[in-house]
Amino acid sequence: MIEVTNLSKSFNELQAVKNLSFSIKKGEVFGLLGPNGAGKSTTINMMSTILSSDTGSIQIDGNDIKTATNICKKLIGVVPQEISLYDEFTAYENLLFWGQLYGVPAKELKNKIENVLELIGLSERKNDLIKTYSGGMKRRINIASAILHQPKVLFMDEPTVGVDPQSRNRIFEVVETLNQQGMTIVYTTHYMEEVERLCNRIAIIDGGNIIAQGTLAELQKESSVKETVTIQFQSISANQLTALQKRFRIVVQDTLSLTIACDINKELAAIISFCNAEQLQIEDLTLNKVNLEGIFLSLTGKQLRD
Numbered sequence: 001m002i003e004v005t006n007l008s009k010s011f012n013e014l015q016a017v018k019n020l021s022f023s024i025k026k027g028e029v030f031g032l033l034g035p036n037g038a039g040k041s042t043t044i045n046m047m048s049t050i051l052s053s054d055t056g057s058i059q060i061d062g063n064d065i066k067t068a069t070n071i072c073k074k075l076i077g078v079v080p081q082e083i084s085l086y087d088e089f090t091a092y093e094n095l096l097f098w099g100q101l102y103g104v105p106a107k108e109l110k111n112k113i114e115n116v117l118e119l120i121g122l123s124e125r126k127n128d129l130i131k132t133y134s135g136g137m138k139r140r141i142n143i144a145s146a147i148l149h150q151p152k153v154l155f156m157d158e159p160t161v162g163v164d165p166q167s168r169n170r171i172f173e174v175v176e177t178l179n180q181q182g183m184t185i186v187y188t189t190h191y192m193e194e195v196e197r198l199c200n201r202i203a204i205i206d207g208g209n210i211i212a213q214g215t216l217a218e219l220q221k222e223s224s225v226k227e228t229v230t231i232q233f234q235s236i237s238a239n240q241l242t243a244l245q246k247r248f249r250i251v252v253q254d255t256l257s258l259t260i261a262c263d264i265n266k267e268l269a270a271i272i273s274f275c276n277a278e279q280l281q282i283e284d285l286t287l288n289k290v291n292l293e294g295i296f297l298s299l300t301g302k303q304l305r306d
């Protein structure tokens, strides 16, 4: 459905996207996962005709976006990071505007607006002004406006950033429903949980490069870290943390919990003994297969989260 070949983009001296190649099959939810500044928006903006590339090509359903731009624009829907709605108009009026802009025939438009409002769960608020909406509700209307013309491909750039949990869950359900209806979706995020829940295939991007791609199972298989243990402590001092950091490979660090890369059969006992020797009280302990955060760390030496 989408072929990206040797795609590059620089902003002055900074090369934001470096020679990326990947393909996305029809009906997939494809995730671009990476930390802030990795090049996700630049990539998705080039794929959705918002930004032109320096080199490389992008084909959507066999159409080159540079030579067949208008055909491509009809095939795609775009949910950008910035909310593009008129505050002083109602949600319904905003959707009328976007539907007309996308060339949805007038006699179909009202029906389509009702359907997308139902899908995003905002039918009852349709006559309220956008300025009365929460950030999450605005984002849902943004998604609705991008799918009114029933695109084959939907590009979503970090659609859950700054969104309340209720809207976030609704956005996940919308992605799942649209995908079940056959839509191909390209989804960028720095939240690995979202990619694990929604995406069939993933490209991990860092510093403008794709550093790994495949299904979650493929990425886990290739990862040098296979398993992790997450330990919740009662309390932990800076010295105790430093001692653990020196001795073990910490993948994720929260206030009182640490996720450590380990071979469970060989190293778990040593980790527990070390905690005992450091007089660390363990509250809870869970064993897991490595997740995308661990894979990212093993590939880059950095945490995915800031």
Ligand code: ADP
Residues within 6 Å of the ligand: 011, 014, 016, 034, 035, 036, 037, 038, 039, 040, 041, 042, 043
């Ligand atoms: P991400 O979406 O992964 O957070 P971006 O694609 O937004 O990353 O940014 C990649 C890099 O390109 C960053 O270093 C960012 O500061 C830079 N960048 C993005 N857009 C511009 C721009 N319009 N002008 C200059 N630098 C930019």
